[in-house]
Amino acid sequence: MKKYLLLPILFLLGLLVVKVSANPIRVLFLGHESKHHNSNEYYPMLAKALGRDAIYFDYVTSVEVALGDAGNLGEFDALLLYANHPRLTAKQWENLQSYVRNGGGFVPVHCASWCFSNMPEFDQLVGGRFKSHNAGAFKARIIKANHPALAGVKEFDAWDETYFHNNHNEKNRTILMVRDAMKGDPHTEPEPWTWVRTEGKGRVFYTASGHDQRVWNHPDFHQLMKAVSCGPWATRPRPATISSSLVGFR
Numbered sequence: 001m002k003k004y005l006l007l008p009i010l011f012l013l014g015l016l017v018v019k020v021s022a023n024p025i026r027v028l029f030l031g032h033e034s035k036h037h038n039s040n041e042y043y044p045m046l047a048k049a050l051g052r053d054a055i056y057f058d059y060v061t062s063v064e065v066a067l068g069d070a071g072n073l074g075e076f077d078a079l080l081l082y083a084n085h086p087r088l089t090a091k092q093w094e095n096l097q098s099y100v101r102n103g104g105g106f107v108p109v110h111c112a113s114w115c116f117s118n119m120p121e122f123d124q125l126v127g128g129r130f131k132s133h134n135a136g137a138f139k140a141r142i143i144k145a146n147h148p149a150l151a152g153v154k155e156f157d158a159w160d161e162t163y164f165h166n167n168h169n170e171k172n173r174t175i176l177m178v179r180d181a182m183k184g185d186p187h188t189e190p191e192p193w194t195w196v197r198t199e200g201k202g203r204v205f206y207t208a209s210g211h212d213q214r215v216w217n218h219p220d221f222h223q224l225m226k227a228v229s230c231g232p233w234a235t236r237p238r239p240a241t242i243s244s245s246l247v248g249f250r
Contacts, residue, residue, distance in 0.1 A: 024054040027107075028076040030066040031059060032083035037111045039082050042216035049222040067092035070099065078105030081112040082210065088116045100125065101200030107225075110210035113165065120167075126206055127173050127197045128165040134184045135161050140177045140193045140209065147176055149196050149205065149228045156220035163208035164191060173197035176228075179208070196228070 029046075031039025039061070047057045058076070060066050063085050067073060073095055088096075093116070100106045106125070108115075113130040116122040123129040137159045142150060155177075162182060177194035181187065194207040205228045215221050 024056050025078070026076045027055065027057050027078045027080050028066060028073065029057045029059045029080045030063065030083060030085075031061050032085060033061050034084060037082065037084060037211070042082070042210075042213060045213070045216045046222065046225060049219070050226055053226060055226065063088055063092060067095050070095040073099050074102075074104070076104070078107055080107040080109060081115065082109040083115065084111050085115045087118045088122075093119050093122070097121070097125065100202035100204065103201040106199075106202060106204045108204070108206050110161075110163070110208055113163070113206065113208070123167040124169040124171075125199060125204065127169050127195055127204060128192065128206070129167040130208075131164045131166045132186075133161040133163045134182070135159070135211075136182060138162070138179060138182060140179050141190070142177050144174060144176045147174065147196075150176055151227045153224050153227050154220050156218060158209070158218055158221070159211075159214045160209055161211040162191075163193075165208070168192070169197070171197070172199070177207070194224075194228075 029039070029043055031043055033040070039059075043057065043059050047059075050057075057080075061083070066079070067088065068091070073079065079096070079099065096106075108126050111130065113123075113126055113128060117129075137157060139155050139157045142153070142155055144150065162179065162185070164186065173195055174197070175192045175195045178190035179193045180190050185191075191208075194209070195205075197204045207224065207228075209215050209221060209224070
């Protein structure tokens with residue numbers, strides 16, 4: 001009798017797996033060829049952790065490959081940027097801006113807030129620009145625990161660079177996490193650390209976390225990336241189906 005009950009259960013589970021894999025989340029990860037902020041090493045850590053939830057990454061290190069073709073960029077639910085790319089062309093900027101304003105998710109992580117300094121409008125899209133840093137072990141503090149972008153996210157301790165930012169764009173921006181002042185900081189106020197903002201029909205998520213493997217290999221950082229950067233906040237809305245609920249979409 002138990003054998004016959006097990007068969008329909010396995011069949012239903014099989015259907016759920018098919019539905020999940022039939023509607024995966026596709027993220028284009030733009031890294032770089034550098035040992036500093038080594039995206040070549042850290043990308044697989046995130047891909048492995050999130051792949052079980054049908055969140056799949058295409059990884060490139062060329063700005064032109066990522067942003068040069070608007071049609072190709074539009075095939076992805078979100079663009080994750082973790083790199084030190086100093087410049088982008090007017091056409092690449094146009095494609096990025098159009099992608100986000102038309103509903104694409106944009107996920108600049110850590111050093112991404114340093115990128116593309118030749119395009120001042122990029123700072124406004126991100127919500128701020130990297131200015132300087134010290135380093136140390138600390139825990140960023142959640143200040144918007146009920147925000148849907150932080151579903152399942154916990155505060156976690158890790159060694160990281162202690163970023164400071166300027167050129168803040170507070171329009172349509174909600175700060176989710178802050179880093180409290182530490183010894184050596186240039187000010188005593190909490191530093192905005194993780195935030196979300198809207199841009200047209202699209203959504204932007206930024207976190208200053210992520211200097212090296214001590215963060216990228218941390219399970220709580222994986223949850224942050226899953227819940228915020230590749231979940232219901234940053235990526236394009238999808239129909240409410242069984243598969244979408246299983247991978248974190250509303």
